Amino acid sequence: NRLANNFQFIDVGRQDPDTRALDRRKTEYVEIYDGFSKAQVAEQSHRCLECGNPYCEWKCPVHNFIPNWLKLVAEGNIFEAAELSHQTNTLPEVCGRVCPQDRLCEGACTLNDGFGAVTIGASEKYITDTALAMGWRPDLSDVVPTDKKVAIIGAGPAGLGCADILARAGVKPVVFDRYPEIGGLLTFGIPQFKLEKEVMVRRREVFEGMGIEFRLNTEVGKDIAISELMEEYDAVFLGMGTYTYMRGNFPGENLPGVYEALPYLVGNVNQNLGFEQPAENFVNLKGKRVVVLGGGDTAMDCVRTAVRQQAEKVICAYRRDEENMPGSRREVKNAREEGVEFLFNRQPIEVVEYFGAACGVKMVTTELGEADADGRRRPQPIAGSEEVLEADAVIVAFGFQPSPADWFTDINVSTNDWEGVVAEEHQEFKFQTSNPKVFAGGDMVRGSDLVVTAIWEGRQAAEGILDFLGV
Ligand code: FAD
Numbered sequence: 001n002r003l004a005n006n007f008q009f010i011d012v013g014r015q016d017p018d019t020r021a022l023d024r025r026k027t028e029y030v031e032i033y034d035g036f037s038k039a040q041v042a043e044q045s046h047r048c049l050e051c052g053n054p055y056c057e058w059k060c061p062v063h064n065f066i067p068n069w070l071k072l073v074a075e076g077n078i079f080e081a082a083e084l085s086h087q088t089n090t091l092p093e094v095c096g097r098v099c100p101q102d103r104l105c106e107g108a109c110t111l112n113d114g115f116g117a118v119t120i121g122a123s124e125k126y127i128t129d130t131a132l133a134m135g136w137r138p139d140l141s142d143v144v145p146t147d148k149k150v151a152i153i154g155a156g157p158a159g160l161g162c163a164d165i166l167a168r169a170g171v172k173p174v175v176f177d178r179y180p181e182i183g184g185l186l187t188f189g190i191p192q193f194k195l196e197k198e199v200m201v202r203r204r205e206v207f208e209g210m211g212i213e214f215r216l217n218t219e220v221g222k223d224i225a226i227s228e229l230m231e232e233y234d235a236v237f238l239g240m241g242t243y244t245y246m247r248g249n250f251p252g253e254n255l256p257g258v259y260e261a262l263p264y265l266v267g268n269v270n271q272n273l274g275f276e277q278p279a280e281n282f283v284n285l286k287g288k289r290v291v292v293l294g295g296g297d298t299a300m301d302c303v304r305t306a307v308r309q310q311a312e313k314v315i316c317a318y319r320r321d322e323e324n325m326p327g328s329r330r331e332v333k334n335a336r337e338e339g340v341e342f343l344f345n346r347q348p349i350e351v352v353e354y355f356g357a358a359c360g361v362k363m364v365t366t367e368l369g370e371a372d373a374d375g376r377r378r379p380q381p382i383a384g385s386e387e388v389l390e391a392d393a394v395i396v397a398f399g400f401q402p403s404p405a406d407w408f409t410d411i412n413v414s415t416n417d418w419e420g421v422v423a424e425e426h427q428e429f430k431f432q433t434s435n436p437k438v439f440a441g442g443d444m445v446r447g448s449d450l451v452v453t454a455i456w457e458g459r460q461a462a463e464g465i466l467d468f469l470g471v
């Protein structure tokens with residue numbers, strides 16, 4: 001009996017789910033990982049040592065009860081596993097797909113000492129995907145409704161995390177989003193090869209079944225006034241993300257052929273999903289030599305989208321070394337397998353022009369110097385190392401900054417010196433802003449980060465709102 005074997009981690013090695021064949025993967029917008037089978041998930045999750053003080057739980061930003069649901073899934077108790085997994089996470093099937101597990105739960109697994117971490121992410125995805133397919137739905141039959149309602153601005157992970165906790169406490173969440181589908185960057189930023197969009201459509205149906213109301217295609221400040229929401233609702237939660245593109249500030253950045261990363265990705269997702277958009281929003285890089293500047297998740301999504309658009313050659317240039325890349329190592333590996341070339345320790349200093357359009361990027365080689373305030377070693381240019389990389393298209397993926405709405409001042413919501421909304425966990429009402437009735441969380445508070453941290457902050461803010469409302 002395999003399940004009785006306490007030393008399964010010795011007999012059975014770590015196994016990731018299979019990936020699709022490379023030649024198909026490079027042309028398709030479908031998730032590259034297959035799901036685990038029932039036997040595989042039982043075998044892999046049973047490798048867990050059930051540590052007394054599980055480091056994986058501490059490292060997981062939502063503090064999932066990982067060993068407990070691994071045990072349940074190993075024993076085939078899918079509904080119980082799904083129930084437990086939803087106690088701490090609003091979107092377990094999404095986190096299972098897109099969390100950088102190598103830096104979070106799996107990076108902290110005790111079995112990393114030579115045996116290979118338990119495949120936590122793939123098991124988490126399996127539990128919810130399977131439970132939902134088998135008809136499991138969150139059970140809110142015991143919830144006693146209150147007369148309170150909360151407006152949530154933004155249907156990204158932060159807004160959804162907040163709505164989930166409120167609905168489970170009998171408070172009515174009404175979620176406003178300017179986009180035609182829920183998910184924020186999950187739907188309109190992260191490409192389908194990491195997260196298929198049906199996942200969010202199914203989630204919307206689950207949320208609607210929990211009594212969460214969505215008002216999509218509705219931009220607050222344009223289609224509906226914030227004053228109306230402030231008057232009509234008992235509290236307001238802001239989960240609006242960060243959408244101001246960080247510029248490189250080098251010559252040639254405005255030339256034709258130079259693109260901002262997020263509009264490039266969003267245009268491509270909209271094209272694939274068949275949503276209406278102006279024709280110029282879709283950029284097709286077929287046959288082009290593409291250079292992507294940056295080393296985070298956004299850069300990885302751009303290089304892999306360019307591969308799928310059949311670009312002739314795709315290079316990712318990053319100013320630090322591979323060790324110091326901010327993106328997930330798994331995605332770097334996937335990009336490499338798909339034919340992307342990486343150039344490390346290269347910093348762009350100019351986009352070179354030919355007849356009024358980009359034809360290359362002048363780069364300088366760097367070496368890592370002293371650490372900055374964040375403890376990351378600063379790249380220093382090496383004199384005389386300039387070279388030009390030929391390119392027909394250059395994508396700038398340097399990250400995002402908050403984009404405060406002009407109506408923040410009307411409702412006295414303060415921002416800090418980098419324009420993030422000021423709100424935090426350790427205050428009387430968690431994540432309350434300078435306006436007592438307004439709460440905020442996710443990227444717009446902490447800066448561009450991760451899906452799972454946005455979920456955590458949305459859920460924590462909901463607890464702050466419940467305390468504030470006396471529910
Ligand atoms: P968002 O997801 O940005 O959602 C904000 C929502 O607010 C949007 O839907 C927007 O339409 C809405 N909104 C804004 N203003 C208004 C308004 N006035 N009225 C109505 N609606 C409004 N993280 C990972 O963990 N793993 C990854 O692999 C990963 N890949 C990424 C790839 C890309 C290309 C990008 C850009 C980010 C990636 N991230 C990844 C980061 C992650 O997506 C974000 O940290 C997370 O989505 C932030 O959640 P949020 O709810 O704060 O904001």
Ligand code: SF4
Nearest residue numbers: 060095099104105121
């Ligand atoms: Fe790991 Fe993310 Fe799931 Fe937490 S939410 S267990 S970090 S995959």
